[in-house]
Amino acid sequence: MQNVFAGKKIVIGVTGSIAAFKVAGWVSDLAKEEALVSVVMTPSATKFIAPLTFAALSGNDVSTEMFSAAKEDTMAHISLGREADIVLIAPATANTIAKLANGFADDLLTTTVLATRAGVLVCPAMNSRMYSHPATRQNIVKLKELGYTVIDPACGMMACKEEGDGRLPEWEEVKEYLAKSLSPQDLQGQRILVTAGPTREPLDPARFLSNRSSGKMGYALARSAFRRGGAVTLVSGPSTLSCPAGVNLVKVQTAVEMYDAVLDHARHCSVVIKAAAVADYRPEKMYEHKVKKEHIDTRLILERNPDILLELGKRKKAGQLLVGFAAESKNLRQEGTKKLHNKNLDLIAVNDISVDRTGFEAETNQVLLISASGAESLPYTSKLHTADLIWDRVVSLLPASAEKAEQG
Numbered sequence: 001m002q003n004v005f006a007g008k009k010i011v012i013g014v015t016g017s018i019a020a021f022k023v024a025g026w027v028s029d030l031a032k033e034e035a036l037v038s039v040v041m042t043p044s045a046t047k048f049i050a051p052l053t054f055a056a057l058s059g060n061d062v063s064t065e066m067f068s069a070a071k072e073d074t075m076a077h078i079s080l081g082r083e084a085d086i087v088l089i090a091p092a093t094a095n096t097i098a099k100l101a102n103g104f105a106d107d108l109l110t111t112t113v114l115a116t117r118a119g120v121l122v123c124p125a126m127n128s129r130m131y132s133h134p135a136t137r138q139n140i141v142k143l144k145e146l147g148y149t150v151i152d153p154a155c156g157m158m159a160c161k162e163e164g165d166g167r168l169p170e171w172e173e174v175k176e177y178l179a180k181s182l183s184p185q186d187l188q189g190q191r192i193l194v195t196a197g198p199t200r201e202p203l204d205p206a207r208f209l210s211n212r213s214s215g216k217m218g219y220a221l222a223r224s225a226f227r228r229g230g231a232v233t234l235v236s237g238p239s240t241l242s243c244p245a246g247v248n249l250v251k252v253q254t255a256v257e258m259y260d261a262v263l264d265h266a267r268h269c270s271v272v273i274k275a276a277a278v279a280d281y282r283p284e285k286m287y288e289h290k291v292k293k294e295h296i297d298t299r300l301i302l303e304r305n306p307d308i309l310l311e312l313g314k315r316k317k318a319g320q321l322l323v324g325f326a327a328e329s330k331n332l333r334q335e336g337t338k339k340l341h342n343k344n345l346d347l348i349a350v351n352d353i354s355v356d357r358t359g360f361e362a363e364t365n366q367v368l369l370i371s372a373s374g375a376e377s378l379p380y381t382s383k384l385h386t387a388d389l390i391w392d393r394v395v396s397l398l399p400a401s402a403e404k405a406e407q408g
């Protein structure tokens with residue numbers, strides 16, 4: 001799936017909260033992602049932001065009225081909901097939440113929600129006292145019982161100068177939940193462990209040995225797995241990337257810390273993907289205080305770090321899938337096949353690091369996937385798309401898929 005948003009009909013319901021202006025940026029981003037966005041505003045939302053803003057950003061008319069004289073609009077309250085792939089209500093006020101929880105249909109937005117059979121995502125945004133009121137709490141429980149996804153508001157300073165829960169969640173988070181609603185849930189029920197980034201092996205408090213890994217491939221794998229329904233833990237070495245929404249991040253620094261964290265989590269996981277670039281060696285000694293340049297021994301003595309993947313291969317449980325990565329600059333197939341066997345892997349993704357556009361720090365990648373059944377070269381594409389293609393392959397190797405294939 002190259003871009004989960006492209007061509008998708010997304011109805012965005014905007015209600016009367018000061019946070020409505022933030023959703024203009026969301027509409028703009030979705031339009032850039034080639035989604036077909038239709039905005040429905042409640043009458044009070046139009047007091048905070050002009051419909052024209054959303055019309056210009058989405059490239060579509062904005063609907064505000066339940067009953068319009070325009071011929072093409074007479075059935076808007078049915079057609080918008082019927083044709084939507086997903087309905088997002090953001091910001092959702094306490095009033096709209098109460099109406100939705102009770103099945104009211106007294107404006108175009110609530111009617112559209114009743115008429116849809118697509119997924120509904122609700123992003124509450126209100127003063128924290130209103131949010132914590134038992135009536136609102138109960139209404140949110142009812143929305144969840146109706147099968148709507150409610151994204152918890154963020155905590156912080158609000159327009160009313162009070163601090164607490166009630167801020168509209170960040171777009172990065174909402175976008176992931178939207179992507180999840182639009183993705184096949186073929187990793188549902190899978191507990192997944194992904195590792196990413198480099199490790200840092202300290203010499204003293206100021207200096208360390210590391211490598212060029214940015215973590216982009218591992219973070220893309222974690223993001224894609226969450227979108228597809230997996231329960232994802234990401235064990236990451238130092239990286240400037242922010243953790244994708246819905247993913248449980250465990251931060252580590254050294255290879256030994258990564259070893260401990262990975263072995264601890266892997267016991268509970270059905271799929272482990274090791275995209276991290278683990279330092280194979282660490283300085284033999286870590287100095288407690290910064291070593292002055294006159295005192296530095298120019299010959300660095302190193303000692304081996306544990307090979308985490310090798311250990312995982314030895315401890316692999318029945319039904320657990322183990323996926324490795326290999327960074328190679330020549331003989332990709334040969335080196336990958338060797339590691340597949342030596343480390344007892346089910347799949348290995350081999351990266352050509354001699355090429356700038358597919359190596360460390362690049363946004364794009366091209367990998368050779370090797371399993372017991374042979375090798376497959378994936379296309380040159382974004383790291384997120386590469387991640388999706390790797391998950392496609394993993395899904396085909398899951399025990400449930402093997403059973404299905406046998407039955408078929």
Ligand code: CTP
Binds near residue numbers: 274275278308309325
């Ligand atoms: N790996 C690991 N622990 C290590 C080194 C590597 O778990 N100490 C994992 C990486 O996360 C990756 C795979 O092993 O999934 C391959 O890493 P790579 O560095 O390409 O291979 P090595 O086995 O270290 O072999 P070499 O450096 O000799 O190519």
